[in-house]
Amino acid sequence: MHRTARHSRSPARTHGDVMANILVVDDSPAVTALLRAVLEGAGHTVLEANDGAGGLAVLSTTAVDLVVLDMMMPGMDGVETVRRLRGGGNRVPVIAMSGGTDAFPAAYSLKMSEMYGADRLLYKPFENDELLEAVDQLLAR
Amino acid sequence: MRPSARATAEVMAQVLRTTSSLAFADGLNPAQWAALRYFGQASPSARSVVAFARYHGTTKGTASQTIAALSKKGLIERHRSERDRRSVSLVLTPAGRAALDHDPLNEIAEAIAGLPESHHLAIAEALDQMLRTLLARRARRTQVRTVDEQGLRAVGADD
Numbered sequence: 288m289h290r291t292a293r294h295s296r297s298p299a300r301t302h303g304d305v306m307a308n309i310l311v312v313d314d315s316p317a318v319t320a321l322l323r324a325v326l327e328g329a330g331h332t333v334l335e336a337n338d339g340a341g342g343l344a345v346l347s348t349t350a351v352d353l354v355v356l357d358m359m360m361p362g363m364d365g366v367e368t369v370r371r372l373r374g375g376g377n378r379v380p381v382i383a384m385s386g387g388t389d390a391f392p393a394a395y396s397l398k399m400s401e402m403y404g405a406d407r408l409l410y411k412p413f414e415n416d417e418l419l420e421a422v423d424q425l426l427a428r
Numbered sequence: 429m430r431p432s433a434r435a436t437a438e439v440m441a442q443v444l445r446t447t448s449s450l451a452f453a454d455g456l457n458p459a460q461w462a463a464l465r466y467f468g469q470a471s472p473s474a475r476s477v478v479a480f481a482r483y484h485g486t487t488k489g490t491a492s493q494t495i496a497a498l499s500k501k502g503l504i505e506r507h508r509s510e511r512d513r514r515s516v517s518l519v520l521t522p523a524g525r526a527a528l529d530h531d532p533l534n535e536i537a538e539a540i541a542g543l544p545e546s547h548h549l550a551i552a553e554a555l556d557q558m559l560r561t562l563l564a565r566r567a568r569r570t571q572v573r574t575v576d577e578q579g580l581r582a583v584g585a586d587d
Binding site: 366370386387389390391392393394395399402403408409410412413414417 | 469470471472473474479482483484485552553555556559563564566567570
């Protein structure tokens with residue numbers, strides 16, 4: 288089972304406590320910038336990838352404590368990314384987020400990601416506090 | 429031997445009929461159960477009719493009817509936000525939360541949980557692929573209809 292060095296250590300990193308390495312995977316630069324601002328504002332370090340393949344590449348080389356993963360991306364989407372991540376044995380906590388589209392409603396993509404092992408589902412748009420609460424809960428596990 | 433695709437589709441239809449009949453439980457229909465589940469888990473910013481409709485890819489009218497039925501049964505109620513008095517949140521009542529204890533989906537989940545892990549994973553991956561195929565076909569049909577309708581409007585405009 289692949290585990291990042293950081294994730295294999297005992298957790299308990301909250302934004303009021305210890306900084307965590309958080310990977311944000313989203314194809315929208317605007318969303319990524321917003322998430323970066325919120326997470327860095329809470330004291331975390333943010334890594335970025337703009338699709339699932341890029342996210343998996345970062346996870347294979349870098350110690351990551353938590354992943355914030357968009358579901359709707361060109362190339363490898365979020366559902367497939369969670370499937371491959373868990374299929375490879377990586378248990379890093381994953382927050383799946385989606386606003387859905389007419390063709391692929393969030394009810395489908397978020398539940399599919401949960402089916403493969405996403406830990407928390409965030410339905411866009413969400414409040415900053417909702418993201419930080421989810422991050423804190425997962426890092427404290 | 430590869431199973432017959434047609435027969436597999438018919439067995440799947442039987443599973444759907446069985447799960448659908450299970451979902452008519454405690455006086456609620458499948459859409460009402462879906463709404464109860466949604467509002468049982470929704471974050472504060474997503475507790476609205478519009479968010480529920482968008483989440484399930486349905487219309488606001490259909491979502492409103494479902495929520496009105498749940499409200500009439502005393503399972504969901506409107507709360508005015510403390511922070512923004514103009515904003516209204518939909519939340520489950522204690523009876524709504526208690527109803528979720530008898531969610532008919534639990535029985536289906538138990539049947540799935542009883543499968544060997546390899547079968548469970550195979551089902552998950554098959555459902556993923558089938559859903560993607562069906563959604564892509566539905567999207568293509570919608571596009572074709574839209575193009576046809578635009579064409580008809582354009583023809584009408586010429587008349």
